Amino acid sequence: MELYDQVLEAIQAIQTRTSLKPEVGVILGSGLGDLATEIAEPAIVPYADIPHFARSTVKGHAGRLIIGLLENVPVVAMQGRFHLYEGYHLQVLTLPVRVMRQLGAHTLIVTNAAGGVNPAYRPGDFMLIRDHINMPGLAGANPLLGPNDERFGGRFPPLAHAYDAQLRALAHSIAASSPEIMLHEGIYTMVGGPNYETGAELRFLRAVGTDAVGMSTVPEVIVARHAGMQVLGLSLITNTATGNETGEVNHAEVLAAADAVRPRFAALVRGIVREIPRLIATS
Template identity: 45%
Template sequence: MWEQVQQTADFITNKTNFSPEYGVILGSGLGNFTDDIDVEYILPYSEIPNFPVSTVEGHKGALVFGTIHGKKVVAMQGRFHFYEGYDMKQVTFPVRVMKHLGVKKLIVSNASGGVNPTYKVGSIVIIKDHINFMPEHPLRGKNDERFGPRFVNMSEPYSRKMMAKTKEIASDLNIEVRDGVYLGIQGPTFETLSEYRMVKLLGADCVGMSTVPEVIVASHMGLETFGISVITDMGNEESIDTITHAEVLEAARKAEPHVRSLIKELIIQY
């Protein structure tokens, strides 16, 4: 994989002549964050060698390069999911490429189902930790020490400093945020009511189908990482009967202005 990552990073660098400090992965319904970027270059995934192509509605499928108040950023409009049929090395390939483009800090966003009774649809959750329930691990197989160590310390997968800064920003902007533990599962089905109960019993506050593999690989390569989630449905008897992907996108869309403000200010201030 090392050679593929170098090939892809070299291609992007030659195309864009851009070395970003921040990488941002935009989840379901959050793709319009790129409107906050002074865009210098847009590169569709279909033009990038070795890159998968996102197949999920709400994921546009392009790398967007530009600046936010002088900070150099590359944003992924659309991520790749294990449930789409990709293996974990493909799912996390863009994170490795970002690192080799110069990215030092990674911001990941997603939509998730809430099981914490203090949450509601539209709640914004700062991810403080995760539980990996994916059926495949992105670091399985022979380890390449050029990427990172065989055994990765996961005591702080999400930067405590970035969390604290975001909470400070949220207070200044009068945006209500929670924090919580995110549990990552394969998907693509939404959870059954019994599975939602399991998620809660395991100590998680929300559940989704992404993020965890990317954060593991970011930890492998020493990237400082921040995660944020929008609660788009609640795992209880009242809401589980009607949840659809369209409703998930709509809930994320309503929360998007606040999420965009938090991410933008975090990049500016941190």
């Protein structure tokens, strides 16, 4: 079955649960899924009930699609994402982004938990993604490999400005009104995982300009831009990852760091979502 037909089948299953047309898509990273509980009038669809959706296998990823209202804005949220290290093909991993776009979402907010390669970053800080380095992509792993379907987008999508400048400015303005939110802006590098990086790898990533490192996000951004969506990327810094640490990072630490900043994360994302319709109307 062609990918486009898979997307249509997934949409048909979702639309049996709700007729709401989302405007904003949100992908909630490791430990950040609780924001989905703040969505009003939710239609909750387990991934297992959606044809062609993969299954979340990682702790901190609930595996549900939620459609409803956040700050009175129609949204569709992934409460848990899929990762390359789970063994999924990149087209499978990114199919939910295709579905979000075809459901009506024109903007994607993609979030993740990341290690702070920049020595100025501290656990609990946030980083807006200004640009990315795609390590798996540099080795040939790309969700757009294969024949291009023009119904999704053009063959060669530009990514020089993948992360929308207006959305980043909006996020900065929201954060400025909340002194407890430390918001940086920098370069996110995706690695394949599931192992955490060696000290030598982290020092290399820092040398090439990385500010934060993680195991997700970039394939979803590529597909979103291929589909013409505006993208905002937001990383929660859960641990330092400069290459000089004496201890070992672990997933429990990542989830604990995410839990500690849950109110700040929710306030930031809710504020951004609230202002997106105004931003779209004036742009």
